Every structure is written in structure tokens, then in C-alpha cells.
Amino acid sequence: MKQLGRSLYHVKVGETVTVTIVAFGIGNTAVFAVSPGRANQVSDHPRLYQFDVSVEPGQAHFGVVKCDFASDTAPDAHFQVLVSGLDDGENQVTFQGPHISKEDPAEAPISFQNPLAGGL
């Protein structure tokens, strides 16, 4: 896995991607989904999801974090998304993904691209 931006990652077929949504100043009221394929939720506290990369080179898995903010939530409440996978040396790496606050869009898309040989 390689991070090109908070919402853009290059991944390899067969790699397992982990997405963690950490809630700050708010309950665990955000979820993650991915397509093609489906993400498995493996933890509630914090919400943690995993999926395996299966798309062909040039294609992408599109993930979406969707959030719900209750009316009594403080203005500084936010969700921090953490994205984990394997680097070139097959070591586990974790990156800071999107930061979603109350005034941001309620959903944050993330792309997991399987790049064409030589990059995109």
C-alpha cells in the first residue's frame, strides 16, 4: 500500500486493507462500505473494517465513510479514518486517512487503486 493523498491509495491484488474509524467527541456513528466487493466489520469499538483487493490493474475499489452527527454534538467533534495495508516490504503500514468534522460532507470517499504497470 502506498498513500498518495488522504483519500488515495495504491494497492495490490490480494492485499488486505483495514479501515478504522476513530470517533472524537462523538459516539461511533460512522460506517464504511466498499465497492466492488464488500467490507467486513471486525470491530465495533472503534469501528474497524477489512476487505481484500481484487480489482484488475487500472481499476479501483471505492470506499465511502458515511457519518451521522447528532444535534448535541460539539462543533469540534470529528471522525479520523486510519487506513492500513502492506508496504513494498510486506510490512504493515498505517496512514491517516480523511478527517471528517460536523461541517464537512457527511460522506468521505476513498479510492484504493490497483495501478497499471508503470503507474497511472
Added chain:
Amino acid sequence: MREEVYRRKRSRIGPKHFLLGMIMASLPAAAQQGTLTACSNPYPRTAPYVLQKKAEQYAKKVVGKDGKSDPTEIRGGPTGDLVFWAIADAVAPDQVKRASERFKKIDLLLLQTQTEAETKSTDKQTGAGAKAQGSTSAVEKPDFPKLLSLAIENGTIQQESNGSTLTLSSSPYAFVAARQGDTAEVYRDNHDLTNIGASATFNITNADVPLANATRRQLAEWSVKYRFFDRSSRSQEFQNKWNQTVLPILVKAAQSSADQLAILNDIHTGKGLAAAYDGLFGYVRDYLGIHQGTSADLLVAGLKEEILCRLGADIHDATEVVEAALSPGDVASPGNSGALKVTLDKNTRQKIQMSIVTSLDLDTQVEQAHSAAEDILKAMQQKPLLTFVYTNVRGTTTPSYSVTKFLLEKNTSANRKLVFNAGASFYGNPDRTKNEQTVRDYAAALSWEAQLGRSPLVLNDVDQGQVTLSFAGRYQRLLENRHQAGKKADLAVVQVKFEIPVFSGVSFPISVSYATASELLKEDHVHANFGFSFDTDKLYQLLAFKKKQDALQ
């Protein structure tokens, strides 16, 4: 002017800040934003609201709040999102128009509901407790709703002043959260600490620099509160109900959004699949390079136009539907200029149309589930709230003593509530020569508060600032006054308090009390307190609403 200024809560908000805020709110949005577009071809016709909204949101993300712009914020998911809607606008304009109307309606409704709820609230105990000088309250309210978040935001201690007293508040949880992060897990694991609040009230002699009054000599009282129930949306009770009400439909909606974006895997650009398009990143990076030193507001407005313009030229205008079915291996040739040629087949167009209809339906269901969860939250907040308070009063003419008190709040209807206080106070070192004993007094207080309706003096339609009327009675049995000439042991006070919002975020409370006697005087007397109370939570909400409303219209 950054929005953070308005987010400072009831602390050090001087007349300059207030006036500047009002002036900013009255300016037209265009005058505040301006434009700085580098791209020469505007988006074909008026860009649909859904695209305008997303372009502005991502421009804000790129510009950031700390002055450090980051063009990588537009890479990946955000780019895919924008590209999808630009293609959809080209091949399914009717569906996009309907989606835009729906999104706009939801946004306005959410914004209005949120602003009205914040401005209507009268739940906060502002200023000192009932007995401190300058206080207009006869009873204390048991909740300290935003203490935790404010304390964390302001460096673990929150300050507020009512003119004659300064109160500093915090919570042990604020210190834990400052170290470990205020996450849902830390909140759950330290739940008992979240229910504890502490405060210290100082008499003000230097009104220009309120914090200069925070000295031991001017300490009037300090107190610790324990709240027995958590009625907030962070409680486990609300989380469980949210999991039942909102979670299932939110998961479906997220899946639908992801499926929608995955359609980009079927769309060709001549240089690969639309799923891998990264052109906006380059434009945004170049734009930021050219406009270094530009103010954040101008950058956001300019970037929004730049993004829309590039989407129009690169994606919308270059999109065509072809007759033959395309497969991922097909590569359409780029145009003569090397520009993108976005091609999709009829099957993909149909998928786009269907996905918009589905996501609109699911968004409506999410909105309904959110409303249901809000109703649950309201019902939770109608439940009785019990708080235990320990206060150490440091009198200037009398010895220090401790007060233990239970505070109970019960809503009797949507706009009426009862607050009951009962407790006793104790001397640490009673002076027997002054007839003092360990138990100083017993006291009980009861108040009834009603919201009479929206203030007629507030001109902003969305400001639901409520006129409130309360009646309160307090009885105190002061044991050291027994058998003392010129003093009474039984002290009773009745009070009527009226509070009317006069401007947005500013209200005028006035209270009149009749007392049968005081702790030092045997004669009955009438006492009045009045002043102005500032609530920057409300002011911030209204300014934010005005700004967003301008953007929506």
C-alpha cells in the same frame, strides 16, 4: 476573518468581536468570497447544486483551517465523486437535477433545524451559582452540557464571566481526554469521570482582564459536581438506540454510494479508466502555487470555480455515450488535442441513472432515521437529571464552610420544567462564641421555568431565542441565628425572574426577590438583579446559518 473567532464560548467576547461578527453576517456572500478563477471556460450552463456543493466542500478541505493548503485532499475519492457527478450531469441531467433539488432541500432543513434548536435552548447554567454576587438565579441547574468539549477545546479549562463574577470550569475527564484523545472508547472507558465537573468562582475587581481576578484572595467559592445520568448522544444508551435505528440504513446508504462510484471502473477516458483520473490534483496544485498569500475565503471561492471549470472542460464536455458495449480492456482514443475523451456505453448510463435514484431514496431514509434518532435524544433529555454538588464557600466576612446539595431537574412538558435543590452546609471550624456549630444550615429550593415563546425583539427569523419566566422559592434554616438578637434562623426567599433575548446571542435577565430576612439582617427586603448575558454558541450558529443560507440561494 476565520470562523474560530465565533467559536470561543462566552469568554472574552468584547464589543469589537461582536460588532465585527454582525458586520460579517450582513455582507453579501459574494463580497466575502470574491472570485479568482484561472480556468477560462466556465462549467456548461449553471453547474448543478450537487456539484457546486461538493466542489466547495472539497475546496475547503484543500484550503484547510490552519492556513496550510494541501492539494492532495482532492486526490482519489473526492476526485472520483466530482468526476462521477460531472459525467452524470452530461448523460443523466434530469436525474441530477432532481438529486440537486433534494440535496438542497435536505441541507436547508438540517441547517434550519440545528440553528433553531441551538437558539431555543435555555439549559445552560451561565455564570455563578445561586448564592454568588451578581447572580440572577435562585436555584442551580444540574446539567453542564458542553463543559467537556469546551474544556478540551480551550486547554482543559473553560472560563465565563457575568460581569461581577468569573467562573472557571473543568472536568477530570478533560485532562484524561487531553492526554489520550477524546475518542468514543476513552469516553466509554472513563464514563464516571465524564460525569464529574469542577468549577471555581472569583469576585471580579478588574473587569478589563477577567483572568487577573483568578487569585486565591478573590476566590468566592469552588465546587465539584457529580451528574448521575448521561443524557447526551455519547451515552451508551443513545449509542445502542442509534445502532438499532440509524446504523442499518446508514450502512446501506454507504454501500450505495460506494457502488455508485465503482461505476467509474466501467468508464473510459482514452488514457485509462475514469477510476484512475487524477487531473484535478494537478490543476488545484497549480492554482495554489499561483495564488500563494491569498486569503482563505478567496482561495475557497476561487478553487471552487476552478474545479467546476476543469470538470466542465475535461469531463462534462468530453463525455459521450457509445452504441457498442465497452469492456475494461477497451481503450478509446484521446481527442486530437490529447484531451480526455470520456466514453461510456448505454448499459453504464443506465447504471448511473439507477444509482442516482437509489441513492436519493436511501438518503431520504437516512434522513428519516436521523430524525428518529433525534427524537430518541430529545426523549432522553426529557428524563429527570440528578446531580450532587459539593461547594466550598470562602466568605470574606464569615468563616469558610462546605455545602452539599442535590439538584434535580424534571421536564414537565416540552416548554416547562421543575428544578429542585436540597442540601445542608457545614463549618469545618465552627466558632462557638458566634453560636456556630458543625451544621451551618439546611436549605431547599424549587423553581418552575417556562418558555413563553420566541422573543419579539430578535429580528432574525431563524433565531428561536425564547422569552423565559421562572418562579422560585428558597427556604433556609440557619442554625447559628437561633436565639440571636436581631437575627432570624428561618430565611425564606421568593423570586420571579424574566429573561428576554434582545439581540441574537444577547439576552437581558432581570430578577426580583423578596426575602423575609437575610443571614445578617432580621428585616424583610426586596432585592433586584439585572444585566446582559452573552451566548456565543447561539451567535456562532446564527452566523454560520446566514453564511450557508447565502451560499444555498
